[in-house]
Amino acid sequence: MALYSDTVMDHFLHPRNVGSLSDADAVGEVGNARCGDIMKMYLKIEDGVIADVRFETFGCGSAIASSSMATEMIKGKSIEEALAVTNKEVVEALGGLPAHKLHCSVLAEEAIRSAIRDYFERNGIPYDKSRFPEAEEGSCCRMV
Amino acid sequence: MKRIYADNAATTRMSRRAIDAMLPYLDTAYANPSSLHSAGQEAAEALRRAREEVAACLGAEPKEIVFTSGGSEADNQAILSAAALGERKGKRHIVSTAIEHHAVLHTLKKLEKQGFSVTLLPPRENGVIPPEEVERAIREDTCLVSVMYANNEIGTVEPIREIGAVCRARGVLFHSDAVQAVGHLPVNVKEDGIDLLALSAHKFHGPKGAGVLYARAGVPLVSLIEGGAQERGKRAGTENIPAIVGMAAALREACEKREEVNARLLPLRDRLIEGLSRIPRSALNGDRTARLPSNVNFCFEGIEGESLLLLLDQKGICASSGSACTSGSLDPSHVLLAIGRPHEVAHGSLRLSIGEDFTEEDADYVIAAVSETVAYLRGISPVWQECLAGKRPFILP
Numbered sequence: 001m002a003l004y005s006d007t008v009m010d011h012f013l014h015p016r017n018v019g020s021l022s023d024a025d026a027v028g029e030v031g032n033a034r035c036g037d038i039m040k041m042y043l044k045i046e047d048g049v050i051a052d053v054r055f056e057t058f059g060c061g062s063a064i065a066s067s068s069m070a071t072e073m074i075k076g077k078s079i080e081e082a083l084a085v086t087n088k089e090v091v092e093a094l095g096g097l098p099a100h101k102l103h104c105s106v107l108a109e110e111a112i113r114s115a116i117r118d119y120f121e122r123n124g125i126p127y128d129k130s131r132f133p134e135a136e137e138g139s140c141c142r143m144v
Numbered sequence: 145m146k147r148i149y150a151d152n153a154a155t156t157r158m159s160r161r162a163i164d165a166m167l168p169y170l171d172t173a174y175a176n177p178s179s180l181h182s183a184g185q186e187a188a189e190a191l192r193r194a195r196e197e198v199a200a201c202l203g204a205e206p207k208e209i210v211f212t213s214g215g216s217e218a219d220n221q222a223i224l225s226a227a228a229l230g231e232r233k234g235k236r237h238i239v240s241t242a243i244e245h246h247a248v249l250h251t252l253k254k255l256e257k258q259g260f261s262v263t264l265l266p267p268r269e270n271g272v273i274p275p276e277e278v279e280r281a282i283r284e285d286t287c288l289v290s291v292m293y294a295n296n297e298i299g300t301v302e303p304i305r306e307i308g309a310v311c312r313a314r315g316v317l318f319h320s321d322a323v324q325a326v327g328h329l330p331v332n333v334k335e336d337g338i339d340l341l342a343l344s345a346h347k348f349h350g351p352k353g354a355g356v357l358y359a360r361a362g363v364p365l366v367s368l369i370e371g372g373a374q375e376r377g378k379r380a381g382t383e384n385i386p387a388i389v390g391m392a393a394a395l396r397e398a399c400e401k402r403e404e405v406n407a408r409l410l411p412l413r414d415r416l417i418e419g420l421s422r423i424p425r426s427a428l429n430g431d432r433t434a435r436l437p438s439n440v441n442f443c444f445e446g447i448e449g450e451s452l453l454l455l456l457d458q459k460g461i462c463a464s465s466g467s468a469c470t471s472g473s474l475d476p477s478h479v480l481l482a483i484g485r486p487h488e489v490a491h492g493s494l495r496l497s498i499g500e501d502f503t504e505e506d507a508d509y510v511i512a513a514v515s516e517t518v519a520y521l522r523g524i525s526p527v528w529q530e531c532l533a534g535k536r537p538f539i540l541p
């Protein structure tokens with residue numbers, strides 16, 4: 001399999017933290033079925049730390065692998081640390097993605113942010129809205 | 145692990161006969177057919193024989209056969225030639241369909257930029273282009289109708305003979321991209337009323353990079369490649385003799401074995417269709433019967449096609465999909481959208497195209513593997529989970 005690196009294939013074939021959390025403290029969903037990628041992230045947050053995380057993804061191999069990698073990167077981290085995770089870091093941790101597949105991984109970063117914003121909203125925690133740009137309605141997964 | 149190759153619409157394995165036919169021309173019989181010496185004349189003789197064989201398989205005359213680098217080139221040349229002829233007569237309208245291969249669609253786009261107007265007919269839900277619709281779309285200034293013989297994605301076989309008759313009656317040139325049909329269906333250019341036809345060797349167990357443009361005698365062609373006088377001045381460049389000889393051998397074999405092969409494939413195709421139809425919220429794409437004997441194409445709600453393909457590959461199954469992520473574009477297959485599948489569902493498509501070596505056990509293995517993999521992907525799909533929870537409507541029945 002030359003399309004994806006061994007790390008991508010490992011995360012795609014054996015996704016970590018896959019599933020849902022019925023007692024999640026926050027849920028974020030990004031993407032659009034029309035575009036072929038939806039990512040949903042569930043967080044359990046204790047004392048400002050991401051104690052547990054699960055994801056569900058409708059999407060291609062790189063979308064599923066990126067979701068899986070992203071959950072590993074934020075588990076056990078503080079909210080601030082999780083918010084600092086970028087799409088670029090996820091892709092690097094995966095050992096890279098083919099250029100035309102990068103856009104499928106953007107959702108990982110967005111899903112983390114969307115879930116954390118949900119946490120802030122649910123708990124009435126004030127936050128800087130400019131750090132959570134809304135995805136443009138109707139626009140498909142953007143190319144990067 | 146055994147590999148099950150179910151992607152014959154993408155390309156086929158070369159037949160032993162075709163390889164054996166080619167070998168001497170890669171080895172000892174390497175001369176240029178344009179050379180005067182006896183070695184060259186042996187190559188010219190091979191070229192002549194290949195042309196006769198190909199013509200015979202299509203019901204054409206040898207002089208109506210132009211060898212090309214494949215199906216794409218033949219489609220390009222056919223359409224551009226008809227357009228050039230139309231241009232001279234002040235006819236700048238072309239009728240085609242929304243489900244053509246990009247070799248046709250992109251050529252038409254190019255002509256639109258040059259001032260041609262193009263009507264792309266939408267198919268019925270089963271992928272069929274009704275001949276009445278073709279008839280209705282033809283105008284005074286129509287110079288060409290281009291309708292594919294069989295669709296490469298959903299396998300629908302078009303009513304070519306009826307469309308050919310419409311074109312003949314209206315005096316409009318008729319081109320058919322028969323890349324998926326030749327060698328698999330009884331194509332006969334005269335009986336089908338086809339003026340221009342494209343075929344590709346690698347779709348019927350011949351070599352890649354070889355194809356044919358059939359142009360009925362009297363239909364003038366424009367040359368896409370200028371240079372020497374090969375192919376009667378219609379396609380310059382020293383002929384790819386090994387590939388042409390291999391193509392002719394493969395085509396003759398495919399035509400000889402066609403009925404026997406199809407009789408084997410048909411029940412296997414139908415077994416796959418029945419088995420995969422048992423997957424909940426799945427839908428067959430294309431017509432149930434007006435369909436290539438090799439083609440099976442389904443949409444499965446709630447999943448994405450590329451991840452399905454990758455997992456099937458792990459189980460030894462080679463297939464394809466019309467999802468955006470397999471095409472490198474942002475949109476799923478234009479064919480699935482044209483037959484009315486919403487984007488959400490079109491992303492979850494699977495095409496299986498079986499070949500002669502496919503067995504009943506393979507079919508059962510594929511059915512089990514696809515059912516299992518679709519269930520697994522639905523298990524981790526937020527779309528499917530939300531549908532199950534009633535938060536999102538199901539699209540497929």
Ligand SMILES: Cc1ncc(COP(=O)(O)O)c(C=O)c1O
Nearest residue numbers: 214215216245247296323324344
């Ligand atoms: C319907 C159709 N037309 C044209 C082509 C292009 O043929 P080739 O690959 O020989 O250029 C293909 C194959 O990809 C096809 O399926």
Ligand SMILES: [Zn+2]
Nearest residue numbers: 060063104469
């Ligand atoms: Zn993708």
